Amino acid sequence: MSRHLLSVDSLTRDHVDHLMRLAARMEPIAQRRQVTRVLEGAVLGNLFFEASTRTRVSFNAAFCRLGGSVCDTTGFTFSSMAKGESLYDTSRVMSGYCDAIVMRHPDQGSVAEFAAAINVPVINGGDGPGEHPSQALLDLYTIDKEFARLGKRLAGAHVLMTGDLKYGRTVHSLIKLLSLHDPMRITLVSPPGLEMPSHLVDLVASRGHRVEQRDSLASDFSDLDVVYTTRIQKERFTEEMSESFAGISEEFVVNRAFLDQRCSDTTIVLHPLPRDSRPGANDLDVDLNGDPRLAIFRQTDNGIPVRMAIFASLLEVDELIEQELGPVRWFVPKRLGVDDREL
Incomplete structure (x- = not known):
């Protein structure tokens, strides 16, 4: 290093x-x-x-x-x-x-x-x-831990990246980090104009990975292992772009209905946070709170x-x-969040 x-x-x-x-x-x-x-x-x-x-x-x-x-x-x-x-x-x-x-x-x-x-x-x-290289490393670490829990392997996995793939620096780092590993399938879904930069798509494909680009989440993702969704980076938009993306369609929202209808019980959901939880923001939906497939808080930990x-x-x-380890002497709760589940 x-x-x-x-x-x-x-x-x-x-x-x-x-x-x-x-x-x-x-x-x-x-x-x-x-x-x-x-x-x-x-x-x-x-x-x-x-x-x-x-x-x-x-x-x-x-x-x-x-x-x-x-x-x-x-x-x-x-x-x-x-x-x-x-x-x-x-x-x-x-x-x-x-x-x-x-x-x-x-x-x-x-x-x-x-x-x-x-x-x-x-x-x-x-x-x-x-x-955002450290975010990509913690994302990979989270995927490894979740896969170990579910008995899965990264090789051959199907990873979906969705949201703002143009300005989302976390997905830029993560897709390059994933490309260092054995071949997998990576599907990219974003609103028009917010696609993953072509040089990153070409890099990943050149390393033997199968990369698909789609313009909607309205597909069968029953073989999906990971959903990585991102917030629309409106702070990076010009005034003209802000007007164009004022009404991002709900079809790009990852929510309970999407997971239940199009994914499997073992699909995990990641998000680099913060997510915009305000009504109409069309970010990762809060209706997944408490769902064991939602790994965003394990991800931040x-x-x-x-x-x-x-x-x-x-x-x-x-x-x-x-050589430097010692015991903790203060109170530490067994579960950090009241809604955290034992997995």
Whole structure:
């Protein structure tokens, strides 16, 4: 693994497999059954110039569970970039303060530009419509865990990606990550104008995967293993595009009726969140809450061990974890959510 995590392109299959194994070792710590201080004294700089809840807090929690501490900056208004400071200057300054940096920025390629000036590890927390590599890794980890529970294998699986495939950076990273594995079937369904970029479709197909593009969910998906649905990224639209996509059809909504009528009892549903739960938003429907096929909260929980694994690997303490473990002394509930089910 390189000194930064900016894109899935920097990962080989061996790197991915190592991170998956390392994340599994992190689970007792992430689930608050054990503690470690392996990063005691280390400082994480979180630079988020675009709205975030899950990614920012998840990275914070992951670093803290390894014993480190966090310095947070959110929004351009509260940074020196509002005064015209360059990415180069900001990165060099922050490298003097922090041992690792997570950055989210609205412009594609900005995090790579930021990282190019320094040797302190930088993790891409999302660069506009570009990539979100840590999200793809936690998505893959979730799929692996869900498949293990269901007795399935990733090789030959059928994965549906639907929603905003043009601007959804999570699907850009995930489809590249899946393409490193044995051949599978990937179906892409999006509203017209929001299709997966053609260079990603070509890349995946060139690696031996079967890729299909459709314009509707009105098909038989009874052999479907995974539904990965995304929010329409309206914040990336021009004014003209906003008018064109003002009324996204309900035919692209993943809900209980879609799963019951077109999928199977073992199809799992993923979403990178946040989902827009307001009436008429036509995002992943809340009528699936409580359904065991809905894996979105197990998915977010998995972000902690995966991001812990990323930090441990980049900061080269992955071999020290076993030496630093101790028991948890505070109260931890058996189920985090009142609606969580035992699976």
